[in-house]
Amino acid sequence: MTFTLHHEADQLSDLIQRYRSQVDYLAIRLESSEGSDILLRGDKIETLSEGMAIGGQVRVCHRGGWGFASFNRLDTLVARIEEAIAAAKLVGNEETLLAPVDPIQTVCTLPLTGSDPRAISLAQKKTLCQHYGDVLRSADPKIATLSVRYGDITQRTLLVTSEGTLIEQSWADMEMRFAATARQGELVQTGRETVGSRSRFEDLTQLDDQVLGAAQRAVAALSLPPVKGGTYTVVIDPILTGLFVHEAFGHLSEADMAYENPDLLETMSLGRRFGPEDLQIFDGAAIAGHRGSYFYDDEGVAATNTQLIQDGVLVGRLHSRETAGKLGETATGNARCLNYHYPPIVRMTNTWIERGKTPVKDLFSGIQEGVYARNWLGGMTNGEMFTFTAGEAWMIRNGELAEPVRDVTLSGNAFQTLADIEGMGDDFYWDESGGCGKGGQSGLAVGCGGPSLRIRDVVVGGEAEEE
Structure with a gap:
């Protein structure tokens, strides 16, 4: 589910025109996002979810004072604009100083060079997390606890301002975090790795050596002397x-x-x-x-x-x-x-x-x-x-x-x-x-x-x- 940008852009532009004379600056930003979140702790999946969110924000500046409101329903947008304007007028008592920029009208997408995370099933992402959990666990019996976290989000935004800017942007971001804690008696040591990408899902799929290295560092540190301060x-x-x-x-x-x-x-x-x-x-x-x-x-x-x-x-x-x-x-x-x-x-x-x-x-x-x-x-x-x-x-x-x-x-x-x-x-x-x-x-x-x-x-x- 996403918003229909061409229709919403016209609606936002009409609202901007209606209210722009009341303030020094007015911006409305709509956002649609979808993503996945998985947390493996030990051998148990604690979080496994996919979600979507649609919402927006209104920003207003008047005499140097800012008003802000966020919303999840377009049918409340007029009320949110008026709330933001009222807030800006309540606190504004100076001069609005915004560095000048040229208004832009454009549509742009950060290109992916490989698989879109939305094309990968939640089951595949879960299997990947479990695989990396096995990699961490295989390092040594001294590995006492471990965690693998996977997250991705694809965002699409539409920004319309009182200065004539209208920009549609979209991008995808992916990240995995790994941690392994080794224990020997009272001594505990932890190794961590984090990998992120805005390019392709495949950047997260060939990490065995890197993930294993985090666990091996934790184990190796158990037998090392502490540095002399x-x-x-x-x-x-x-x-x-x-x-x-x-x-x-x-x-x-x-x-x-x-x-x-x-x-x-x-x-x-x-x-x-x-x-x-x-x-x-x-x-x-x-x-x-x-x-x-x-x-x-x-x-x-x-x-x-x-x-x-x-x-x-x-x-x-x-x-x-x-x-x-x-x-x-x-x-x-x-x-x-x-x-x-x-x-x-x-x-x-x-x-x-x-x-x-x-x-x-x-x-x-x-x-x-x-x-x-x-x-x-x-x-x-x-x-x-x-x-x-x-x-x-x-x-x-x-x-x-x-x-x-x-x-x-x-x-x-x-x-x-x-x-x-x-x-x-x-x-x-x-x-x-x-x-x-x-x-x-x-x-x-x-x-x-x-x-x-x-x-x-x-x-x-x-x-x-x-x-």
Whole structure:
């Protein structure tokens, strides 16, 4: 079941014309979605569902104040428009500042390169989850618990605005998450993997080695010594680089964080140096084939690729039309919403550090004692401070990989860590496992990537040194 776009577009345009003179800006967005959700825990399927949703949202701006309403029935749309207008007029007492954009009328679909998830039966998806559960279980008898989660969603949207924009977009997104926990006595270790795609269902069907690796890492960690806590020169792999640039730096580049926080806005002053001269950081949805890619954001702004750091200097940030208008900058096409229940807010898309020129093996040269960290297990950020847990790690001794260690957490200040980058590898990897959370909207698909990095003076948590 979907809405009939040609008919609904005419209806929405008529309503826009009726109410546009009452406010500074009016947008109506309709959405149709369908998807699957499966959760295997242990040997039991706990969730097995398919669903469809149809709804929409109204956004109104008047004298700088916003009104928002969501709905599931088109026959209530007039009431929702009037509610949103009333709310905007209740709070609006300034000037509406929205960065200008050209109105667009278009229909666009992110192309699939293989099977559409809607063409795969729920039974086949269930069998795939059970297969991966068997793979995790086969790693070792020490695997105590495991989980496999499958999800897909196909969304189709129609956006109509008072400025003349009318955009129909559609895309499909798929993701699988794997976790295996190994136990030996009181010691517990976990391995995780996540794989996502906006290209084809087949991207989720040939993952045995990757899934088995998660369980094997958990088992292997049971017999490893914990790292000795301290400050080290650290080499991280591209997956951790992607996590770092997204979590520790990318969120600080979202302009709503800055214009609402004068201290952060001063810290994130354009033209300020944050890293070495060869450091380049970007975010953009205009590159094709990644989970954060699209043609237009949820305000109808064309996707761009925005350089955030150029030659180590901050040169850009990510914007909605409102944040760009308030800061006198250009909208970047980064206003996104998870679904029609939420208004668009400034969100990353695909965020990456550009490939460096140093051969990866040379990143280890000259390190007398350090840590090499790969993959991710978890993490958290608080403003500019971050803590990440590596999926696996080794000590570096005299420029060479030495013994593997466990319980490696990397902590620091994002700005200081950027300044402490000593080398960037000539490798690069795109991680499509991201599901970003912000403002109550969790699970928004993003991509992140980068090269291996060498960073000095990283605080590595672990077992305390004996005195």
